[in-house]
Amino acid sequence: MKNKYSCIFSFNWNPPALLFLLLISISLFSQTPKDSIETCEVKSLPDLFKKKDSLLTIKSQINKTSFFLVIPIIGSSPATGFLYGGVAQYTFKGKNAKDKYSSFNVGATYTTNEQLLVNIKNNLLLNHNKIYLSGDWRYYIFSQNNYGLGTDIIPSFKEDSDFVLESLAEPMNYNYFKFHQTVSFNVVSDFYIGAGIHLDGYTDIFDKQLDVTNNLFTAHYEYSNHYGFNTFEYYVNGLSLNTVFDSRDNQVNANNGWYGNINYRINPAFGKNQASSSVLFTEFKYYIPLSEKNLQHVLAFWTYGQFLTHGNLPYLNLPSIGWDKTSRGGRGYTQGLFRGQDLVYMETEYRFPITCNQLISGTVFANFTTASDKDRQVKLFNAIQPAFGIGLRILIDKSTKTNLILNQAWGKHSKAFYLNAGETF
Template sequence: MSKRCRFCFSLLLIIFMQFCVIAQTASDSLKYCPEKSLQELFKKEDSVLVLKPVKNNFFLIIPVIGSQPATGFSYGFVSQYTFKGKSEKDKYSSVNLGATYTEKKQMLLNFKNSVMLKSNKVFLSGDWRFYIFSQANYGLGTDIIPRRSNDTGFDLNDLKEPMNYNYFKFHQTASWEIKNNYYVGAGVHLDWYTTITDENLNVAEGQFTNHYNYSKKYDYNENEYFVNGVSLNLLYDSRDNQINTNHGMFANINYRFNPALSTNQHASNVLFMEYRYFMPLSKLNKQHVFCIWATGQFVTMGTVPYLNLPSLGWDQRSRSGKGYTQGLFRGQKMVYFETEYRFPILCSNLISGTVFGNLTTASDKDRDIRLFQHIQPAVGVGLRILIDKATRTNLIMNYAWGRHSKAFYLNAGETF
């Protein structure tokens, strides 16, 4: 670990220890341990003025300081606005805006929305991004990391194929409720990759890369391409709170149609499926929750360009694949599974924790690598700090270990 990473980790540890002192003091003073947030610890007493959260909405902005394999040392901010209507039956919505700059000279601008309108009758879900980006590619399929019995001397860095590119993404769906918790809708999906530079590529000397070979085989311009299309969307959502769910289920099926608009885009169909399940384990404290998150993305017809293939860590909130660098696993088909146990550490729920594990499998049809033929696991632990009681918004810190890989994460809101 570099000196800079050690400094960041030490700083976060000191901050966490201070939170623990505050939390324990508050917990000792509370009878029956009712839920409290950081904001409620500082309330008006003896003419001391404090800020209380506005009813039915909450705004959060936090600095981002961290280190991940895909970005290196990074800093910036993440903001989240959580809100709901006046009716008790209205569910919380969230809008996220983030900006990050990294030591690898990457600039990441993100805007995400997950919004319920008209008494939960309309559900909007969006993922907008603009990246000036650099990321290593490692090839297709999850067999790129060998089985444990064959990984003596294996170094993941030996597979790196560094690339630079700009990326614009606009994905937005709108769905309407047709029956209690059931929605039907449609979406628009735009992906544009430009100024692609493959650093390991040297055609004159016969040095090729996975990206170049794939692009030539399927007739894509290796310097620029795009994928634009529309989709049909079916979803079910019975979650009690999408910010921090204690019980309920979420399921989504999105089928995308990408027409052949030019030589830089070929016709294709892509199926995306997602399932989340939340089961409370205690009647006394609903923060004991067992969770499941599963996704599947499949190119069902035609081809898409290399960087648009199903890939780890490119979900709406970039939360999948903890323990591995973003984009490490990629293929024409990909399945991801994660399970998590969330539990309170303090009975006030101010501090809580989580343990989790995940599995990833991806295919490569050109080498006849099938789904589930090779599976890559990861495990991790996390801490949560409650910063708003009404919306149950947490500041989360996760540390995860994969095979030949590990990473630390700092975010607002739960992973899923």
């Protein structure tokens, strides 16, 4: 719930959310200078609430090497009800000029549906960029709707204009523990090689719509029975080989460079309720600066794919939208909507300035998702689900270029609003 990690929540677009965006826009536009970017003094949100800095203070802020951010979380969604909590993010770098920023994020959320979501994530470049750590740790007391496998579950508008997404929903409760951590070492330039440990556990699984006595089965129950998984708990534990290439100028808010990650995970059947499998994960990001004078003009690309290359995975561990490390994929669709043995996601985003002082900027984006279901012979790209959206970005720290981000996204028969700290990708 996330560079770049932080809280994320989604809910149906409503007047309070629209008013919130409108008020922010009015207040920030009232601060907008009309000069060119070359003559504007960069301002962040905290600058609006304090006296004008001296030149010495401004210089020290720009050159600082760390930033600590705490954000309260208040919101609501059909899946969670009312939710509240907080997230803390620490961004830092070494004192050498070539050292890159690292980030460590801790968040906890509780909902009126009695869900507890605890996230700890790290993206760390240590020892002057020689050691690269990437971690995703979670503990969820969770409930979520499942919708079956493949991206063909949503019909086109022409096929069924009256289609309601929630008609597919199969509610489920479960507890989830995740510990994914990789450590990679610099080999040459921006290239790293390493390994990782990956532990996933799903317990106390409860299918709310399942009624075996009356032959009312859910997608999770049928899949689990077909592949021999316990329907109440299962585990996926493994080791991985990991390669990373990262030439981005800033992990928190990149203006240029590449990021690539290839991770091959082997999951042996160590104990009960486990099955052997192997999974290939690939991820690529590319950032193109579109202006030499204003670095806020950026065209960004993000794609990742997760592929089951051997054996079988339990249902909840299959590749699924919104379950990437940052929980940012699939804007416009609810988490877990698209799931399959293989999944490919692609997104492009144009980031642009709105105010001369870089306090507020905007974005437009589009994405698509495709997932397979081998049991129904639905292959990747047989069905593609697109989405698009717009967003506002408010600068909250000048040195790290950390933004507060508000996004509204629309998918097919779906829409969602998001609040993040740090770029989506």
